[in-house]
Amino acid sequence: MAGILWIRRACRSPTLQHPRLYTTAKRPLPPNSPIFRVSEEVRQALIEHRPVIALESTIYTHGFPHPANLALATRLEALVRANGGVPATIGILDGVATVGLTPPELSRLITTAHATPSALLKCSRRDLAFATALTSPTGARFNGGTTVSATMILAHMAGIRVFATGGLGGVHRDVATTLDISADLTELGRTPIAVISSGCKAFLDIAKTLEYLETQGVAVATFADGRDVSAAESASIDFPAFWSRDSGVKSPMLLRDESEAARVIHAHGLLGLQSGLHFANPIPERYSIPRAEMEAAVKQALEQAALAGATGARSTPFVLARVGELTGGASGRVNRVLVEGNVVRGTRVAVELGRIEGEGDRPDRLESRLVGPAASHFTSTGVSLGASASQTPAPATHQATAPAPPPTSPADQSPTIFVAGSLNVDLSCDYTPRPNAPAHTPEPHTSNPATIAQTLGGVAHNVARAAHLLGAPVRLCSAVGADPAGHAALAALAASGMSVAGVTTLATGRTSQYVAVNDTHKALVLAMADVTLLEQPTPALTSAFETSWLPDLRAANPSHVVLDANWPPAALARWLAAAHEADAPPHITFEPVSNAKSTSLFHLPPHIHTLATFPHPTVHLATPNSSELAALAAAARATGAFDRADWWAVLDALGIPSTGARAALASITSPALVDAGVPQQSLQLLPFIPAILTKLGARGVLLTQLLPAGDPRLTSPCDAPYILCRCRNGTEAGLGVGGVYMRLFPAVEKVPAADVVSVNGVGDTFAGAIVAGLAKRGSGARVEELVDVAQRAAVMTLRSAESVCPRLGALRGLL
Incomplete structure (x- = not known):
């Protein structure tokens, strides 16, 4: 996947306040207090005014047997997502009343109910304070399933309006x-x-x-x-x-x-x-069981309960069991x-x-839709722009980000951005060694303890998701298999508010999957990707191109197209050719994905499309990390791209002295980057890709950009430090080459290792933010003005368990 971004400048939201009083101490209960927590997904959904559905947990902890309860929990949340909602399963976990249990948390709660039922509480209104304040005889915090009444209370506190049970x-x-x-x-x-x-x-x-x-x-x-x-x-x-x-x-x-x-x-x-x-x-x-039949079974069950002395709390489970037996299991x-x-x-x-x-x-009504006692904690003015949910909010003197408007439905706007490539089911495996383990990296050739999380991912999905959250109308073009993973991916995509119109279900092949193994610092150790669904030409894939994706592309005539390198060269060439057939060809961004796959750009079948150079390049922008940049340059050299006359004409026009430009490159970037060949490789690729954003991890982002003749930056005093060279051979009128703009953007904050949640999707989020900004600003947009906000978006994903942080909408005002 794309590179890791580390950030240096802190960016926090103001302290959250609420005018209503909930506790007798006349203080609001914050959404992440020691005894009450609302999940990140649910908070963001409430901010964006998406439909959130409360679900109780006693149906799993004290209702259905194991493992049917675990299967039911997964099924119910999938049904909510498939019908356009966000599930908020509510329960008590480690003494914290939690609204929006994550799948691992819900699994742990259900497993506790199965393994040690006596250690699990059945929580009604009367039990909530005990369950969140006290500990068990062993000193452990309580876990508990919430009944209808307790679920109602906690859902209302979070601002949820509808509860299904x-x-x-x-x-x-x-x-x-x-x-x-x-x-x-x-x-x-x-x-x-x-x-x-x-x-x-x-x-x-x-x-x-x-x-x-x-x-x-x-x-x-x-x-x-x-x-x-x-x-x-x-x-x-x-x-x-x-x-x-x-x-x-x-x-x-x-x-x-x-x-x-x-x-x-x-x-x-x-x-x-x-x-x-x-x-x-x-x-x-x-x-439906006939009323007369049920009434007969109920009367008999009640009589037997009385004879057995099953009264009070024992009455209901006794009667339910007997009714089940008397109806031959039909009631169950x-x-x-x-x-x-x-x-x-x-x-x-x-x-x-x-x-x-x-x-x-209306602007004056947006907050009124959150009605719980903690509702104002979820308004968009209270979203942190980089702090994790568990961190203390910054002082109220900090400038708040402008409220993020509710996302527009895909049906409301024609997409201005097409993103084509992989849609995966991602598994993130974080190494969690036992205490006093000698290494922070998992041991090869054996099993390692880990925390494993499953999310929706894929480079194209992540880029599209980031752009969507930042307010750009997006169409994701991809494919899934006709398997459970594919059905789950479509349901999750629809639940996120994105259009599924561009996602084709193929009858053959498996839904793409990506597995990342990370060390204790969440740094990637090894990744495995199975995206053969897109890589193997099949009649179904050809049909998707001809009957769906390419006609949609021509009809929408988007301003921007993003292509990830998961497409094999022939398919990538088809996308490029189709995009350039438009009367107003879109701005094309290439996401290299990995070292191996980045080279596909220089292996295009010439009978479909040949990579063109400036001033009418095939690709306008690429977002590699440093190793992907090196792979691109090596592929260009190996395929003879650096021997082409049109490549040399552009490079010769840049006016770089024959003695080289090491001193100038080191001054603009750094001696270490020059020693690694990063700026030199960017310069070599500029004729084919006139804007390259190289992600450099802790060192920030290097922008290398070919400016056309007459660009005002060539003569601007403010931009002078970043102009590496200007055209000196008189070819401005012919080739239109003006010069090279090169600028090293330092990372805007260094994130402590303890704050890193997942590196998956960080670079994709950066690319999505860049493209969203370019699309929203129009023809006059400048890439350099978007790098900082894209880094902010990336660090939010770095601190998020999801492949793209769902709170990115808070940054829309900065685009």
Whole structure:
């Protein structure tokens, strides 16, 4: 992958403040306090006003058995993403109430439930303070699954509006003697969040439950789910009884679809009502167990519970188990169907809510859409521009970055940037040695302990994602296989707000995968990439070119095209040829990817496209690291590119003295870089690539750029220190060569090793930021004015677990 950037100047956001009071000590609860944390992904989604769906965790910790619970957790989050939402699974992990458990965190919570169930709490409202303040007898912090009521509280604190779950608690049938009323109901009476479930389980007193919810001021309605809602028909629609569509109790109100539900939530918020809403989603008719059958099983189970003395907290699990047995397992089989349907319905409601509120967006209303007690912590003015989430915010005297506008839907704008290349599933393996291990690098030829994370990646994806987050309309052109990894990649891409229109699913071949092995400092030790899906010519790939990618490219006529070197030479040549066929050819950026693949630029099949030189080059900009730059220069020399007459004509026009330019190069860059041949290699490649940004790690970024004749920088006093040479042989009018602009940009901050989370995607983020800036600024854009902000974007990714930091939108104002 592309090179690592190290940064020197600190850039932090102002201290976050909030006017509302949550705690009795009259202090706001920050989003990353010692007992409350909101994940980076969820925070960014709230900032960008994307639909976020709360999911509870007791369904995994105390509901489904292992390993079905782990599979269900993965399935539900995938359903949220596939339907355009961001999942926020909520639970207690190491004493911290966490909104948006990451896959490794959720896996650890579920594994704890399986391995040592006694060490795991089932947390309702009453338990939250104990779970986050105390420790177990062994001194360990508590882990816990959150029930409906606890999930509602924590979701509301984070500013989440919609929560999807399986079933709602209620009033028990023996309430007159037990006073057993679920905390879910009282929570709905005082926490303004919309809960979508399949109603109450049939062993509860549903009529009394609805009566209690009415007393609490809870808005209750049932989705018609395809049934006629005319006056005559709607009178017969029941509030559902979990396993059955009918309960014998009429629903207070009906909803035709998700749009109606979203309008109710929106109006509820505008009125400032502080109670919750419950929307019942009936089980699909083909899975519904007949009411009479369920009622018979429930009555028998309740009688057996009474005989067994299963009361209080033991009652519900006993009755559920007996109902399962009495229905021949049917009740258990539909549990998963229920919760999956509710999650899909809830996500669509949240998407509709975002659309409704987005239609009325004005600058003075953007913050009003985050309504939880900690909501202002997630407004865009509070995003750190380089500090990791765990760091203390900088003093409020620092200048805040301008708020990032919500990203535009891909359907709203024609793409101005096409990015073509790899879309991978990335695995990052960080070496985590045991204490007192002698080395910080994994040992070869054996197994090593590691922390492994999976994200969406690929050079083209990362470049496109960075440009998208920075506000540039982007079309990613790539391919995935018809395998689980491909389906997951498409779902994740859609969930990120990017268009999937340019991603083709190929019936043959595997979805590209990339595995990075890093040392304890997160520095890359070894990487393995399988992108044969793009490298092997197949009829399906040829069809994608002819029927999808190239027609889309011609129709959109983008201003910029980015090509990564994962394409083999023939495919790369086709992209280049198609781009240059346009009436107004786009600015083309080449991302070399790796030493081996960078050379494809000098192996293009001449019958498709021959690499042209200045003043009409085939490629306008490249973003190699120093080793990729050396590989490019070596490939040019080996293929005879440096023997071409058109190459020599441009180089001769630069006016470099026959004695060489070592002194001038060392003065502009450094003696060490000259000794390594970096500026010399850049100069040699300029006729073919007139702008080269070489990423140099801790030494920053070297820009080498061929200026056309008449460029104002050639005569500007401010730019004089960076003009290496000017045309001296009188060919300005013919070739149009003006001179060479060379400038070494120091890294803007040196990031401590402890702050580095992942190096994957850092260089790709840099390239994406450069191209986004060029596209947004138009024909007058200057590369040198974008290098610093691109470095800032890169360091944000360096401190992020994802291949591209999801908080890049905070930098839009700097482009």
